Amino acid sequence: xxxxxxxxxxxxxxxxxxxxxxxxxxxxxxxxxxxxxxxxxxxxxxxxxxxxxxxxxxxxxxxxxxxxxxxxxxxxxxxxxxxxxxxxxxxxxxxxxxxxxxxxxxxxxxxxxxxxxxxxxxxxxxxxxxxxxxxxxxxxxxxxxxxxxxxxxxxxxxxxxxxxxxxxxxxxxxxxxxxxxxxxxx
Amino acid sequence: xxxxxxxxxxxxxxxxxxxxxxxxxxxxxxxxxxxxxxxxxxxxxxxxxxxxxxxxxxxxxxxxxxxxxxxxxxxxxxxxxxxxxxxxxxxxxxxxxxxxxxxxxxxxxxxxxxxxxxxxxxxxxxxxxxxxxxxxxxxxxxxxxxxxxxxxxxxxxxxxxxxxxxxxxxxxxxxxxxxxxxxxxxxxxxxx
Numbered sequence: 001x002x003x004x005x006x007x008x009x010x011x012x013x014x015x016x017x018x019x020x021x022x023x024x025x026x027x028x029x030x031x032x033x034x035x036x037x038x039x040x041x042x043x044x045x046x047x048x049x050x051x052x053x054x055x056x057x058x059x060x061x062x063x064x065x066x067x068x069x070x071x072x073x074x075x076x077x078x079x080x081x082x083x084x085x086x087x088x089x090x091x092x093x094x095x096x097x098x099x100x101x102x103x104x105x106x107x108x109x110x111x112x113x114x115x116x117x118x119x120x121x122x123x124x125x126x127x128x129x130x131x132x133x134x135x136x137x138x139x140x141x142x143x144x145x146x147x148x149x150x151x152x153x154x155x156x157x158x159x160x161x162x163x164x165x166x167x168x169x170x171x172x173x174x175x176x177x178x179x180x181x182x183x184x185x186x
Numbered sequence: 187x188x189x190x191x192x193x194x195x196x197x198x199x200x201x202x203x204x205x206x207x208x209x210x211x212x213x214x215x216x217x218x219x220x221x222x223x224x225x226x227x228x229x230x231x232x233x234x235x236x237x238x239x240x241x242x243x244x245x246x247x248x249x250x251x252x253x254x255x256x257x258x259x260x261x262x263x264x265x266x267x268x269x270x271x272x273x274x275x276x277x278x279x280x281x282x283x284x285x286x287x288x289x290x291x292x293x294x295x296x297x298x299x300x301x302x303x304x305x306x307x308x309x310x311x312x313x314x315x316x317x318x319x320x321x322x323x324x325x326x327x328x329x330x331x332x333x334x335x336x337x338x339x340x341x342x343x344x345x346x347x348x349x350x351x352x353x354x355x356x357x358x359x360x361x362x363x364x365x366x367x368x369x370x371x372x373x374x375x376x377x378x
Contacts, residue, residue, distance in 0.1 A: 021233060028240040035247035043372075045271035046337055046365035051357035108342070109267045109371070146304055146347035150340050151266040153349065154368060161270035177270060183350055185306070 047157055049181050069128040072119070072140045072179065076148065076156050082115055086126055096122065102155070111155055116162035123163040123178045132166045132173065140179040143186065157181050260288075266342040267369040277335040278319060278361070280312070280352060282344055287352065289315050300351045309355045316359035336361040 070093060075083035078100065086094040098118045102110040129136045140160045144153060163178040260283040281288045285296045287309065295311030316336070323332055336356045340349055356364050 021237075025233075025237065025240065028237070028244060032240060032243050032247065035244065039247060039250065043370045044265075044274055045268070045368055045370040046274055047268050047271050047368050048363070048365045049353065051353065051362035051364065105267075105371070108264075111269070144346045144350070146306075146345060146350075148346040149342065150344040150346065150349050150366075151342035153346055154266040154268055154342075154366060157366075158268040158270055161268075164270075183353060185354075 047154060047161065049157065049183065051182055069136075069139065070126055072122065072138065072160075073143060073184070074119075074140060074156060074160060075143045076152070077143060077145045082112075082156070084118065084122060086122070094126065108151070110151075112159045115156065116159040119159055119179075120163040127163075127178055129178075130165060132168050135167065135169075137176065137180045138178055140181050141184050142181055143184040260339070263339055263341045264343070265339070265367055265369050267371045269371050271368060271370045272365070274337070274367075275335060275365070277333075277337045277365070278316065279337050279339055279367075280316075280356065281339040282341065282348060282352060287312050289319070297348045297351075300348050301345075304347060306347055306350045306354060308358060309351055312352065312355050313359045316356060316361055320360040332360070333363060334361045335363045335365065337365045337367050339367045 070086050070088050073083075073085040073087055075085060081100050082098040084096040084098060085092055096118065098115050101112065101114050103113055104110050123130075123138065127138050129138050142153070142156065142160070160179050160181050161177040164175045165178045166173050167176050260281055262283050263281065279288075279290050280294075281291075282297060285298055285301075287294045287297060289312065292315065294315045295309050297309075300307055300309070320332065320334075338349070338352060338356075340352075353364050356362075
């Protein structure tokens with residue numbers, strides 16, 4: 001029967017080698033151990049804030065074109081409560097008080113579930129951009145004082161991002177936050 | 187050479203097989219060791235599937251090796267956590283570590299002027315560094331859209347006046363889309 005000659009003739013070195021299995025397995029186990037030890041199990045993420053806010057009204061445009069959207073102002077300067085203020089330009093449309101009740105999570109983490117719930121309710125009733133074909137999102141403006149801690153700001157931004165809505169982009173549907181957050185300059 | 191002839195010499199390597207306690211002249215011990223009619227307790231690992239399995243683990247770990255967790259985080263910075271988060275993105279990393287401000291590890295001023303004045307203000311060194319980076323990007327990628335994304339890595343105890351000053355400076359330097367680096371709690375809907 002015919003076979004393939006893999007060398008070993010003519011004084012040349014044999015090209016047919018076998019992998020030494022035990023060292024190979026040891027090597028693989030070392031590699032697995034190294035990769036497991038260096039694997040990072042905590043997932044870093046980001047929470048978005050945007051400085052691109054709609055500008056002042058353009059005097060050259062028709063008044064109908066400049067129909068202003070309602071903007072949600074989240075006032076977190078109070079010790080006892082948050083204040084949600086719906087504004088149309090400078091006109092206050094609605095004001096809602098939410099008790100400031102932080103809920104402790106693991107470690108130093110905390111959240112404001114009451115605020116998340118109230119903002120979701122408010123967006124469901126008063127949000128301007130709720131259709132899945134609408135590519136714009138509602139604007140939320142965060143008011144803080146200078147001494148507020150960053151963890152507190154993140155907890156409130158997290159609550160503002162609680163309401164989510166579907167959006168159709170190029171035929172595909174995805175979920176995005178209902179609000180875009182920015183900081184007030186005051 | 188026959189087996190009988192070989193047995194006259196001392197052989198350092200012998201045929202593999204069960205050796206444990208086989209020399210004891212007790213029948214019940216021999217029976218126990220050899221399995222005693224039950225299924226043998228001495229199994230061999232099938233090597234080929236075992237190597238395949240190890241290779242699969244290695245490939246999986248290698249694939250997930252360069253995940254976003256590799257991001258350099260200053261030891262002194264304790265990040266806050268959030269539920270409604272997005273995946274990390276490739277962007278300049280502005281870190282506020284103590285009083286130092288670093289952009290991708292390069293010093294870009296301090297937060298001392300803001301702290302002393304206790305009011306929001308533009309941080310000139312940070313502004314110049316970010317503006318320079320933006321101009322370099324535009325020169326390297328002519329005609330390509332500049333997304334203006336920056337990621338802020340801030341300690342959870344940092345005061346809002348510093349956060350807002352850095353945020354405003356980044357926006358003025360052409361990075362209006364600022365994200366805050368957080369730890370994901372995984373409770374919300376994570377967006378791609």
